[in-house]
């Protein structure tokens with residue numbers, strides 16, 4: 001029975017809310033899950049209703065019972081006034097930014113941001129006359145020194161999804177708000193379950209639902225949740241672009257929502273086990289994972305976050321590109337591929353020096369990023385153990 005409401009669930013646990021949020025079984029003949037509504041046209045009962053445009057659903061791009069279910073559920077989980085669903089995480093980022101800025105504005109973007117976010121700022125935003133300054137993710141309250149009278153938006157991402165620096169988000173948000181700027185966060189790593197964005201000073205929070213909401217590498221989806229203040233502009237911008245997500249993807253997102261906490265906790269457990277093992281390997285120089293004691297971002301993570309997810313990086317001891325190739329090319333379980341948050345473990349090599357501008361990325365050896373999946377961890381370690389043997393042999 002879902003007889004509860006967002007208000008009545010407010011004092012209940014996160015898992016209860018994940019199970020019940022956004023569902024209206026008795027609007028769907030008692031079926032537990034909101035079905036997939038596909039459609040463009042929505043019929044009006046008469047001419048006056050058509051003119052009035054007051055119906056709950058008016059046209060497919062503006063929403064369906066399926067999209068409304070996930071929007072409502074996500075707003076509840078994120079503690080937001082409203083949520084829009086977009087066809088990918090990257091489109092969530094672009095629609096969020098465009099809902100705030102106008103020509104002549106200045107924006108501050110963390111140097112650790114997801115690279116396509118930078119591409120958007122450097123291409124489309126620049127063309128619109130919006131200037132971007134990249135800043136050191138560890139800036140803290142010194143963000144104030146970078147702010148100009150026309151700084152409209154501060155973009156944060158914590159931890160950086162390759163380099164894993166933590167940002168002091170409450171400190172940055174306080175300074176930005178005092179100067180009237182909007183704080184936008186790519187919260188894909190933690191999700192609202194491990195970092196409640198709007199309680200921590202974020203005005204617009206982005207989630208690539210492609211990662212942990214999906215959990216199965218089988219869909220592309222983005223969410224932007226907003227505070228009361230920023231919700232009307234976000235919704236207006238979203239409607240103007242009609243950048244709506246596909247019905248099947250939204251349905252799969254709703255399905256994923258119900259088990260997201262369980263999967264995220266397991267990804268956290270697997271990643272921590274793998275990270276701890278990698279710390280013991282003599283081929284590894286450093287593990288970049290803010291939930292590990294000793295990580296430079298650990299105290300901020302502990303203060304602000306409620307958990308860690310399955311994504312982290314390592315810096316290898318100096319090794320040739322050919323040796324890293326020998327290690328990665330013959331892995332049997334870990335896949336070599338972009339994206340993350342699925343049930344399968346992944347690894348990619350990366351090099352932030354090719355795009356960073358505000359800070360230097362010059363680690364002592366090659367960098368690898370892992371997305372921990374749900375396999376038996378001993379099998380993953382054994383796969384990597386064989387990989388490390390190939391790495392050593394190649395450079396011997």
Ligand SMILES: Cc1ncc(COP(=O)(O)O)c(C=O)c1O
Nearest residue numbers: 088089090114161188208210339
């Ligand atoms: C941190 C981060 N944000 C956003 C995205 C974009 O998500 P999508 O692939 O759905 O566009 C990604 C994708 O890898 C990401 O890693």
